[in-house]
Amino acid sequence: MKKIMACLSVLALGLLNGPVQAAEPVSSPGNTPMPWAYAINTPGVEIPFAFNVPRTVPDSEVEFIFTNPRNLYEPPDWHPDDHPVMPEIVAKGREPVVFACGYCHLPNGQGRPENASLSGLPEQYIIQQMADWRDGLRRSSEPLHGPASAMQAIGANATEEEVKAAAAYFSGLTPKKWIRVIETASVTETVVAGWMYVEKPGAGSEPIGNRILEMPEDLERTELRDDNSGFIAYVPVGSIARGEELVRSGNDGVATCGTCHGAELRGLGPVPALAGRSPSYIARQLFDLQNGNRQGLWSPLMADVVARLGIDDIVAISAYLASLDP
Numbered sequence: 227m228k229k230i231m232a233c234l235s236v237l238a239l240g241l242l243n244g245p246v247q248a249a250e251p252v253s254s255p256g257n258t259p260m261p262w263a264y265a266i267n268t269p270g271v272e273i274p275f276a277f278n279v280p281r282t283v284p285d286s287e288v289e290f291i292f293t294n295p296r297n298l299y300e301p302p303d304w305h306p307d308d309h310p311v312m313p314e315i316v317a318k319g320r321e322p323v324v325f326a327c328g329y330c331h332l333p334n335g336q337g338r339p340e341n342a343s344l345s346g347l348p349e350q351y352i353i354q355q356m357a358d359w360r361d362g363l364r365r366s367s368e369p370l371h372g373p374a375s376a377m378q379a380i381g382a383n384a385t386e387e388e389v390k391a392a393a394a395y396f397s398g399l400t401p402k403k404w405i406r407v408i409e410t411a412s413v414t415e416t417v418v419a420g421w422m423y424v425e426k427p428g429a430g431s432e433p434i435g436n437r438i439l440e441m442p443e444d445l446e447r448t449e450l451r452d453d454n455s456g457f458i459a460y461v462p463v464g465s466i467a468r469g470e471e472l473v474r475s476g477n478d479g480v481a482t483c484g485t486c487h488g489a490e491l492r493g494l495g496p497v498p499a500l501a502g503r504s505p506s507y508i509a510r511q512l513f514d515l516q517n518g519n520r521q522g523l524w525s526p527l528m529a530d531v532v533a534r535l536g537i538d539d540i541v542a543i544s545a546y547l548a549s550l551d552p
């Protein structure tokens with residue numbers, strides 16, 4: 227509870243009320259969450275942002291004024307004609323703590339690296355995940371990851387009707403290509419601001435190492451929460467082919483991913499899609515499932531799959547999945 231309160235106040239977000247369960251070990255000994263997937267803000271770094279003045283984005287007729295501090299109950303909707311009318315809970319949320327889903331996941335459900343895409347996910351799957359949060363079964367392996375803590379609080383506080391409305395809305399959307407995957411040996415030096423990797427001022431370059439760096443295509447548009455401006459994922463050379471091999475062949479007799487997630491990895495029945503989704507998000511989930519921090523009703527189906535994955539496997543699988551068309 228204390229940790230969640232702290233994270234929420236970091237987000238400048240009001241009071242928490244309701245049953246959020248804290249629980250046991252957050253990661254197993256010797257297995258630390260990968261900082262590239264669970265990006266924690268670098269102290270003292272802020273992305274400059276103009277409040278209280280009219281803002282615009284390309285290809286939109288909307289003018290929007292961000293209030294100060296950022297209002298998580300009033301996300302901008304730059305392209306109202308590109309999606310059906312949002313239910314109240316998606317467009318405005320409900321005080322306290324059930325922040326507008328559209329603020330973080332964006333009105334078209336494409337999402338960002340620090341959260342998740344929701345567009346086109348099975349309705350039943352979304353409802354089950356919200357129930358898992360409500361029941362304290364889904365947590366992040368990194369308690370300092372503010373957005374995940376906020377999601378935990380939202381799941382604990384959303385009503386059944388709110389969940390139903392949001393699930394119907396997001397599952398009715400069609401996901402679009404959102405992430406450009408680039409294999410590279412070196413990347414620009416970065417810091418984390420707004421829970422995202424951004425270029426360090428005066429950056430040089432450094433080896434990518436065994437990690438994925440997901441960054442906005444256009445930082446300013448992403449900061450304005452433009453749901454038409456996606457992300458670039460820099461991944462190690464060779465990781466896409468290696469990921470494809472792991473995904474297609476299965477791992478030592480474990481069923482292949484396509485058996486449950488659909489041949490095209492675009493979801494099957496209530497099982498979620500994997501294709502074209504944020505590699506930071508996918509990597510966090512594989513790690514959370516492996517370390518027992520995500521132990522929802524359906525998580526046991528993933529137990530054999532994640533049991534023997536190393537970090538290099540998680541990098542490769544996440545890079546390959548992100549490279550696919552959703």
Ligand code: HEC
Pocket residue numbers: 298315316324325326327328329330331340341342343344347351352355356365366373374375376377380384388389392393498507510511
């Ligand atoms: C403060 C930002 C924020 C808001 C607002 C928010 N979410 Fe989330 N949501 C997240 C984050 C962060 C994650 C990913 C958590 C993780 O990586 O462990 C997430 C993940 C999810 C997932 C899991 C997707 C999957 O593939 O399993 C669902 C479902 C979801 N959110 C639904 C909602 C709904 C419904 C609302 C509105 C009632 C909402 N969220 C509002 C931040 C937010």
Ligand code: HEC
Pocket residue numbers: 354472473476480481482483484485486487497498499500508509511512520521522523524525526527528531543
């Ligand atoms: C036996 C069926 C099955 C197989 C095989 C399987 N999955 Fe899953 N997977 C599931 C189910 C069910 C869930 C939802 C788990 C939950 O609700 O906690 C899931 C969830 C996931 C998630 C989290 C998705 C999200 O939106 O949060 C990822 C990532 C994932 N699987 C990757 C894989 C990969 C990669 C493979 C192959 C290496 C694979 N899965 C094989 C059934 C399976």
